[in-house]
Amino acid sequence: MSSPKPQNTPLDDPLDLTLRPKTWDDYVGQDKVKQNVRIIIEAANQRQDPSVEHILFYGGPGLGKTTLSHLVAQEIGANIKITSGPAIERAGDLAAILTNLEEGDILFCDEIHRLSRTVEEYLYPALEDFKLNLILGKGPMARTMELNVPRFTLIGATTRLAAVSSPLRSRFGAIFGLNFYEIDDIKKILARSARLLNVIIDDEALTILAKSSRLTPRFANHLLKRVRDFAQVQNQSNITAEIARFALTSLEIDGQGLNESDRRILQTIIDKFHGGPVGLQALAAATAEEEETILEVHEPHLLRLGFISRTPKGRMATRLAYEHLGYHTPKGLGL
Secondary structure, three states: OOOOOOEOOOOOOHHHHHHOOOOOOOOOOOHHHHHHHHHHHHHHHHOOOOOOOOEEEEOOOOOOHHHHHHHHHHHHOOOEEEEEHHHOOOHHHHHHHHHOOOOOOEEEEEOHHHOOHHHHHHHHHHHHHOEEEEEEOOHHHOEEEEEEOOOOEEEEEEOOHHHOOHHHHOOOOEEEEOOOOOHHHHHHHHHHHHHHOOOEEOHHHHHHHHHOOOOOHHHHHHHHHHHHHHHHHOOOOEEOHHHHHHHHHHOOOOOOOOOHHHHHHHHHHHHOOOOOOEOHHHHHHHHOOOHHHHHHHHHHHHHHHOOEEEEOOEEEEOHHHHHHHOOOOOOOOOO
16 A cells, blocks of 8 residues: 655645635734744744744634645745645655655644654654654564655644644644634635625625634635525525525524534533533533534534533533523523
8 A cells, every 4th residue: 555645735625725815915814823923934034944943733623724834835935745644644654755855845734633653753853853763674673774854844733732742742843823713804804705706795794604604714715605605596696694694594504603513512411411511422422423523613612602611520501502592591500
């Protein structure tokens, strides 16, 4: 079986690639992260350093980690190769990827927290000294071989910073967290995407979509494309507030960006577990959702809205959750 090769482009929807910002000016939001990353790049350029420090981006899905990595590569004029933690299963896979890099290349590793500990051990000297120390054979016949690899920059991305081992985190010269966006920033992103899609959209419709976007650019763009489809089928030349509301209702997405799965999680906590607390395993079993999906997809948005709280005993529904779903709020329930 051949070793996995890094990809030059991510396996995304071609339309998503079209909407991805190509310049720093097009990248809306995350101003502090952008400023600090550009300082790192400028300093490296002034030193005439062929590679910048290894960088780790963390944050929820769809906040722009991959886009930032492409902008870094563009800024320093480097090729970017794409891989992911689960794709690098063995030391040989890592060796195949690193030895195919060229001087100054950027290696972008998505879901870096899913690298195996064995692969991490081989990666450390490559990050520090640009060398691979491979073990060939087993038992008394085993021998080590040292391979030089080109100077490269590793950019890692993860949705779970705590799951990245401490030794691996310490190899990154800069670690940046991406936050949820503001409504105004999401509106700017949607307006830019609408121009690229040749779609006319009202300001009120922009606001409706922004409020339902989970404050995430990727989700906002997905909503825009779905609402565009509704307008097209109804032979409407532009997206109005009325069409936006109709489309969101049809997609079962409410004004807070909650979908049917989000609401089912809240309803399960309230109906089956009397508001909580409930453990993650029990909640996953009761809702037929995977634990990782609840942790990485649903819970961050519900926590941000204040609809659930996490306690040592488990998740609890808050007063805001009861009110949002139209439930009678129990006496004595806090926020």
